[in-house]
Amino acid sequence: MSFATDSPATNPPATEVPATDAPDAEVPVAAANIGPEATAADARALAEASRELGWDRPSFAKGLYLGNFDLGLIHPWPKAKADDVERGEAFMERLTAYARTMSGRVIEREARIPDEYLQGLAGLGVFGMKIPQEYGGLGLSLVYYGRALALLGSVHPSIGALISAHQSIGVPEPVKVFGTPDQKREYLPRCAAGAITAFLLTEPDVGSDPARMGSTAVPTDDGGSYVLDGVKLWTTNGVIAELVVVMAVVPAHTDADGTGRRGGISAFVVEMDSPASPWRTATRLWGCVGSKTASPASTRSGCPRPTGWAARARA
Numbered sequence: 422m423s424f425a426t427d428s429p430a431t432n433p434p435a436t437e438v439p440a441t442d443a444p445d446a447e448v449p450v451a452a453a454n455i456g457p458e459a460t461a462a463d464a465r466a467l468a469e470a471s472r473e474l475g476w477d478r479p480s481f482a483k484g485l486y487l488g489n490f491d492l493g494l495i496h497p498w499p500k501a502k503a504d505d506v507e508r509g510e511a512f513m514e515r516l517t518a519y520a521r522t523m524s525g526r527v528i529e530r531e532a533r534i535p536d537e538y539l540q541g542l543a544g545l546g547v548f549g550m551k552i553p554q555e556y557g558g559l560g561l562s563l564v565y566y567g568r569a570l571a572l573l574g575s576v577h578p579s580i581g582a583l584i585s586a587h588q589s590i591g592v593p594e595p596v597k598v599f600g601t602p603d604q605k606r607e608y609l610p611r612c613a614a615g616a617i618t619a620f621l622l623t624e625p626d627v628g629s630d631p632a633r634m635g636s637t638a639v640p641t642d643d644g645g646s647y648v649l650d651g652v653k654l655w656t657t658n659g660v661i662a663e664l665v666v667v668m669a670v671v672p673a674h675t676d677a678d679g680t681g682r683r684g685g686i687s688a689f690v691v692e693m694d695s696p697a698s699p700w701r702t703a704t705r706l707w708g709c710v711g712s713k714t715a716s717p718a719s720t721r722s723g724c725p726r727p728t729g730w731a732a733r734a735r736a
C-alpha cells in the first residue's frame with residue numbers, strides 16, 4: 422500500500438508544524454503535487470517510495486537478475502506444518518465437492534453468479550481463506566488459497582475474480598496487514614463470514630500512475646470525518662460489495678490539537694450502504710461475464726475518521 426507525503430521543498434519548518442505520520446525518508450512527494458498535474462518525476466518518486474525500505478532477508482529473484490542466485494534459498498522446498506496441510510486438504514475436499522454442484526453455464530447464461538453459490542461458498546469459509554482463525558477465517562496458507570482459486574476459476578473465471586479481488590486487494594488483506602486491532606476486530610469477521618469487498622484505486626485517468634490520483638479525502642472542520650470525493654473505474658465487485666477500500670489523497674493539514682499532518686495517498690474502508698455509494702454501473706467483461714465490475718463510479722461521502730489507516734501503517 423503506497424502513500425506519499427510532503428517533499429522537503431514544501432515542508433514547513435518542523436518546529437512550526439510537527440509531522441507525525443511518516444518519517445522524513447518516506448516523504449518524496451508533497452500531497453499538493455499529487456493529482457492530475459503530477460509530473461513524470463513525481464510519479465517516479467511516488468513509485469520509488471512504495472518499494473521495500475530495507476531488505477532483512479536475501480532475495481532469490483534479485484540474484485537471478487544479478488546473475489548470482491542462491492539455489493539454497495528455494496531448495497529444498499520448505500515443508501508445510503502437518504496441521505496446516507491437514508486443514509488445507511480437508512478444505513480442498515469440501516470445496517471440490519461443492520464446486521461440482523456449481524455450473525459455469527448458469528453463470529454465462531445469467532451473466533451473474535447466483536446468490537446461492539455465494540452463500541454456499543461463504544458457508545465453506547471461502548471468503549475468509551486467508552483471514553486468521555482468531556478472526557473467524559480459515560487461516561489457510563497461500564498454497565491452499567492458490568489451489569482454491571484455481572479450482573473455482575475452473576468452474577467460471579468470474580468466481581475466481583470475485584474471490585481474489587475480495588481477498589487480495591479488497592478489505593481483508595490490507596486490514597490484516599496494516600489495520601489497527603480495533604479495525605481487525607470490526608471488519609475481518611464480517612469479511613470471513615461472506616461480506617463481499619472491493620478495492621478502488623483506478624480512475625479514468627489513473628492506472629499505473631497513482632501520483633495523478635484525483636480523488637480526495639478532506640478532513641472536516643470538526644476533525645471527526647473525512648469527505649471523500651472522486652471518480653473511480655474498473656472496480657471488481659464494485660456493484661455488489663458491502664465494504665470497499667477507497668484510495669484518495671489527503672491534503673496536508675493541521676489537526677484540531679495542532680498536530681501537523683503531511684498528507685498523501687491514504688486508504689479508507691467505506692460502508693457501501695453509506696452515502697458514499699452512488700456507483701452501481703456494471704461493465705460487461707468478455708470472458709468474465711459474472712464479474713460485477715463497476716465503471717465509472719463517483720463518490721462523495723463522509724467517512725468516519727477511525728477508518729483511515731494506511732497513513733499510519735509505517736509510522
Ligand SMILES: Cc1cc2nc3c(=O)[nH]c(=O)nc-3n(C[C@H](O)[C@H](O)[C@H](O)COP(=O)(O)OP(=O)(O)OC[C@H]3O[C@@H](n4cnc5c(N)ncnc54)[C@H](O)[C@@H]3O)c2cc1C
Pocket residue numbers: 586619620621622623626627628629630654655656657658706714
Ligand atoms: C478486469 C479488470 C479488473 C480490474 N479491477 C480493478 C479493481 O478492482 N480495482 C482497481 O483499482 N483497478 C482495477 N482494474 C484496473 C487496473 O488495475 C488498471 O487497468 C491497471 O492499473 C492499468 O492501468 P490503466 O488501465 O490506466 O493503464 P495505463 O496505466 O495507462 O497503462 C497502459 C499501458 O502502458 C504501460 N505503462 C504504464 N506506465 C508505464 C511505465 N511507466 N513504463 C512502461 N510502461 C508503462 C502499461 O504496462 C500498459 O501496458 C481492473 C482492470 C481490469 C481490466
